[in-house]
Amino acid sequence: MVKKGSSGNKGVYTGSFDGLPIPSHLVEQYNASGISTLYPPQAACIEEGLFEGKNLVISIPTASGKTLIAEMAMHHQIAAGGKCLYVVPLKALASEKYDDFSGKGVRVGISTGDFDRKDEQLGRSDIIVATSEKVDSLLRNRTGWINTISLLVIDEIHLIGDEGRGATLEMVITTMRNRNPDLQVIGLSATIGNPKELADWLSAGLIESEWRPVDLREGVYFHGLIQFTKGERAVQSIKKDADTNLCLDTVAEGGQALVFVSSRRNAEGAAKRIGSALRLDEPKLQEIAQQVLESDESEVAKTLAACIRSGSAFHHAGLSRDVRRLVEGGFRKGAIRVIASTPTLAAGLNLPARRVIINSVHRFVAGEGQVPIPVREYRQMAGRAGRPGLDPYGEAVLIGKSGEGVQELFDSFILAKAEEIDSQCAKRSVLLSRILALIASREATDHDAISRFFQGSFYAVKHANLSYLNRICTKVIKDLDGMGMAIDLGGRLEATEFGDLTSKLYLDPRSAIMIAEALRERDAVTPFGVLHLLSATPDMFRLYLKSADGELIESVMEEREEEFLIGRQEDTLPWLGYEEIVTAIKTALVLENWINEVPVEMIAERFSIGPGDIHGLIEGIGWLIHATREICRREIPSLHTEMSELEIRLKHGVKEExxxxxxxxxxxxxxxxxxxxxxxxxxxxxxxxxxxxxxxxxxxxxxxxxxxxxxxxxxxxxxxxxxxxxxxxxxxxxxxxxxxxxxxxxxxxxx
The missing domain is CATH 1.10.150 (DNA polymerase; domain 1)
Structure with missing residues (x-):
């Protein structure tokens, strides 16, 4: 294991691989792939102590070689007897990184699911790639090998500021540093407004750079002209839509384009428009289109195949995973010239293009309407412009709606500083799971220990006074006591059996209480009733209701009233409201169709959703029904067999017979x-x-x-x-x- 402060590469670094403390076979592989020297930001990381065990926060643009920096550090640690953990935000990104790191002379493992498994066999790997949620579950379950990690790499560390997943990532980093003070931590980010605060939190060196291997030109398009920060460029107006003209211009000069839009419907519409304008007819495109149809028979896949035949495609979460991979592969190989996508593509996969076109800078937010996107989201999208080794430059182009709006787009996005990120852990709903995990894993077993734990968090850097957080923690401990999850034994905190099980199952305590209370003392339940219950829990993603769904929901509530396991329970379950109960009905109906062997294509058409949505629901509910089975095994044995059978039915989509x-x-x-x-x-x-x-x-x-x-x-x-x-x-x-x-x-x- 490489200790902080140990001897390493010192002095000014020239940019060559010569003399670096990394295996020679790794250098040979880099050379074979065309990498013979390092980029300036990579050299700066070495000078800052990359090979000396020093913590680093690396804030540099997309495509500037962040992954290679981490890979060199990992191979250096492994050669010294260390073990490395590479944390990513998405399962798709985990698979991509697993492929990147494999075949380079070290053992690579990947872990993204089954939150109650310790995955001890992964301890035989030198590099483990995992999502932040999986690492969190491994910490809760006291997996042995995780305490032997000597290097922790956090990809997209700015996601600490994400409202949905930020608290998990922050707690993972805090817990691992708390257990191993000698741990080297490397945080990677392309878009962050306050990197110094992150570096201060991690006692890390900070590498900031605007250097890119391909020059990035940022500008605004309006009335046939792209105005850049320096200079301008005319674009021929062949069609009435700005994004179509920009794509035609890109493809005409041999490039590819990504068009980012605000919704799935807009992505599909843009792909159809642009495909009609491109009108390409090439064997490779026909082959990809046929593969899409063979993989998925849904209407959305048929629409996509028609677009691909003309050279365009769309990409969003409604597509099945296999179809998305076909689109990504076709684009990487240069066959598909244009992808119209929702912003999720920018935050995940490495899929650069010569020109990135941002069609809209507004997103719909429930309760707020259309709101401007954050600057960091714009930077994520713009950073995809320019393919190293393929493009002489990259262009990120916003589309202006008026002459006055051009300068506003420059001021609000191109010239603006990315927003600062803040800790997301000081929320009562978030702290329920966090504090239960601390108590159940014996990370902290009294009030003072919990307070000391949070002194090592990013929250403590952003908010020097912890009195507010301590007050919330006290309330949360009382909540857990009232839920039967933890008890206070004269100052010593201890998880109950139910609390320990809840934490190990990676359930929100509110979900566990809902499940247990709804199923206790039930003589019989129906699959629909269980699916609706689980779909209403805080842990489950629910489908949006459309105006056309109203009549269906009303009829189900009236005709199947006896099957429901939950009603309006504001007194005993204050977080469960009418909205959660109603929106869970559509989700439960989709899942009921699945276990009744209705074809995916028919389900998609029946409920106006995509195959990807269906598979996402199956994946999400799969974990919850597994957890329910385990709760029944411990708490309600009379329903254990029934839950076991429902788990199998959900996994495979079959009837009971x-x-x-x-x-x-x-x-x-x-x-x-x-x-x-x-x-x-x-x-x-x-x-x-x-x-x-x-x-x-x-x-x-x-x-x-x-x-x-x-x-x-x-x-x-x-x-x-x-x-x-x-x-x-x-x-x-x-x-x-x-x-x-x-x-x-x-x-x-x-x-």
Whole structure:
């Protein structure tokens, strides 16, 4: 492990890899990929103590080589016997970084899900890539290897200021530093207004730079002219829409463009308009379009495929994950010339283009209407302009609506300083989970220890007086006591069994209370009732209600009233209001359609949502039903089996009758339904039929694999059976039919 202050590369650094304390094979790989010297900001990091174990906050533009800085530091730590944790905000970004770091002579692991798993096997990795939520859960569950981390890298560290996820990230950093004072921390950010405060919090050196490998020109387009901070450029007005003309101009000179818009509908509309203007007809585009249709049969996918055939595409969360990857891959390879996207693309994936066009600087916020975007969001989008090694320059262009508005856009965005970030941890709702986690993990077991813990937080840097936070913490501890989550034993705080379980399951205490109170003393529940309950919890993402949904919601509330497990419970559950109950109905209906085997394409059309929304709901509810199953195991055993079966149904999207089949590896919802409809409704029926009959339905290899699973009780091949062909396997099954009742009962039970 590299300790702070240890000897490393000192003095003025020239920009060469020569003499750097990193493995030679890493340098060879850099050279092979065309990287022979370092960028000035990278050299500055080395001079500041990158290889000396010094904490660093690195605030430099997108595409200026932040990942390479972190990678060199990680390989240096690993060579000295250390272990590294690379924290990202999004699962998609985790996968991208995992691919970046793999194949370079070190063991790389990735962890993004299953919040109650310790993932001890990851301790064998040299670099672990994980989301901040996953790291938080590993800390709560006292995973052994996490205390051996010697280098913590935080990608997009400015997200500490994010209202939704900032508190989690701040607590992860604070907890890890609290456990290991010698930990080296490197924070990476491209957009931050107060980097010195972050650096002061981390006792870190600060590297700030505006240097980019590709020159960035920022400007405003109005009436056929882009006005830059220096100079201007005329753009031919071929079409009536500004973004279309800017894209045509970019593609005509051999570049690609990203168009950022405010909504999914606008992204799809822009892609259709721009595609109609481009009218490209190339084999590669036809191939990508066909792959989209083969991956997804929904209407939104058909619309996307039509755009791709002409050279444009749209990208938003309503698309399935596989389709989004096809769009991203097609753009990276240069086939797709233009992507119209919601801002999520700018915050996540590395997808640069020659010209970035920001169509709107306003976003809709519930309760506030249309509000201007933050400067840092503009910077994230603008930073995607210019592909190193491919573009001679990058352009970020805002679209002006009037002559007077041009200067206003310059003043408000291009020339403006990014907003300062603030701590998000001093909210009562946030602190419920945070303080319970501190108590349950024994990070802090009395009031003074909790106060000392927060003295190491970013909040303490931004707000030197902790008296306000301490008062909130006192109230939260009383809340947890009232919820039955924690108790005060004469000054010593201790989590109850229920509180400990809640923390380890990574549940908001309010969600755990809702679930437990709604299910206790229930003789029977319906899947819809459970899905509605979980969809109303603070932990669950809910679909927006549209005006057209009103009649459906009213009819469900009237006709299925007896199925609801929650009503207006302001007295016992003050955070649960009428809005949460009503908006959860649509979400629960979508999920009910899924477990009733309605095709994704039909669900999307029925509820006017995208396939990506459906998969997002399935992923979100999957964790909540797993947690509910564990609560029932401990608190309500009479419902445990029912929750276990619902968990399987949600994972695979099947009716209850397919449960015996879906438990077999290699059998999904389509194959299970085909087998069931052919009269094979259980492992026993499959065994009775034999390989030959089953192969006609699901294929020879799958049939052999399934029957072998049944024969071995799911334990894999038995000794001496590894090389048997289909005929001998069939013979073996026939010979052992009399003695395999126990095995079949194993599969039927679902244990």
């Amino acid at each position: 397919l449960l015996p089949l879906i438990r077999l590896r290699g059998i999904g919802r389509v194959r299970a339904r085909s087998l069931f409809n052919s009269g094979y409704d259980s492992p026993a029926a499959l065994t009775e039929a034999g390989v030959e009959k089953i192969a006609r339905i699901i294929g020879q290899k799958t049939a052999e694999s399934i029957l072998e699973q049944i024969l071995t009780g799911g334990r894999g091949k038995r000794k001496g059976e590894g090389d048997e062909k289909a005929s001998s396997l069939q013979e073996t099954i026939q010979k052992k039919k009399r003695g395999q009742r126990e095995i079949l009962e194993f599969w039927e039970s679902g244990e």
